[in-house]
Amino acid sequence: MNIKTFDLNLLRVFDAIYAERNVSRAASVAGLSQPAMSNALLRLRKACSDALFVRTTGGMEPTALADELIGPVRQALAILQQSLERPNGFEPKASERTFKILLSDAGEGIVLPRLISAVLREAPHVRIEALRRPNDQYQQLLQSGEADLAIGNLAFLKSGFYQQRLFGDPYCCLARKRHPFIGPGFPLQAFLTAQHVAVATGNADDLVERALSKMRAKRDVILRVTHYHVAADVVERSNLVVTVPRNAARNARGVQILPVPLSIPAADVRQFWHRRAHKDPANQWLRGTLAKLAFD
């Protein structure tokens, strides 16, 4: 038998005849005329190279091959039926789904603690997996369904994506507590004199560079790292300065949290999802749960 050319409707025909032991009744069950059913049986017989059912005084009795096939056929039909009749709703209490969320390290720190406590309350069997990937992979991961959501200040996600603002996150500067020339005032001159750490995955440094170029000013970046918490550690042990979202500095110890002496807008932290997930009830539930969280 060639599965590529096999008419899967014939599985329903097979199941109906097996159950009814009668072609006419099977036809009525399957919503066909008796001759159409008989013709379908003929095609099944050709496909299987077996009579499948033989006429006896007790009705159409299955052959050994038919007895062998009925189990797998019914299993396959049941799986199909279950899949097609999948309820439209998402049941948080019963779901064992794993949600994959793209987050920055700053995002993990602020979002995950709040999200997981809400999830544990409403959906005790749901799992959350935080994914850390380069920005240029976000689009593909959301598109393919490998990630359910992305959270952050992700202006590069545009066509094909929906978004919803979760909270605003103003930027701040970090410098170590016993810094030789940086204290509570932190004027622009001190910012320009200091040596800086830049964080590749965030937007803070782009905004800083743009603000500086408008003023025709420059700063000295001597280190580039990939994560905010690494930058905070570096700052604590050196005289370097870093610009980070306020929430990324929440757990920083041994550093001064200073206002940025430049005019840069606060980070707009949003959740992004691909249009393929827009109507997925599970994804809708997750988005709704995130939207209800208080981030202030």
Place this chain on the structure above:
DNA sequence: CGTGAGACAATACCAAGGGA
């Protein structure tokens, strides 16, 4: 035991729909 009626599967033929 032969015969006719009824039930049921199979076949003949036609129409509709979809793909090349």
Place this chain on the structure above:
DNA sequence: TCCCTTGGTATTGTCTCACG
């Protein structure tokens, strides 16, 4: 437009069973 597939109606073939 043609060809193929599928399902419809009409019909035939086969089997069983009751009855004389």
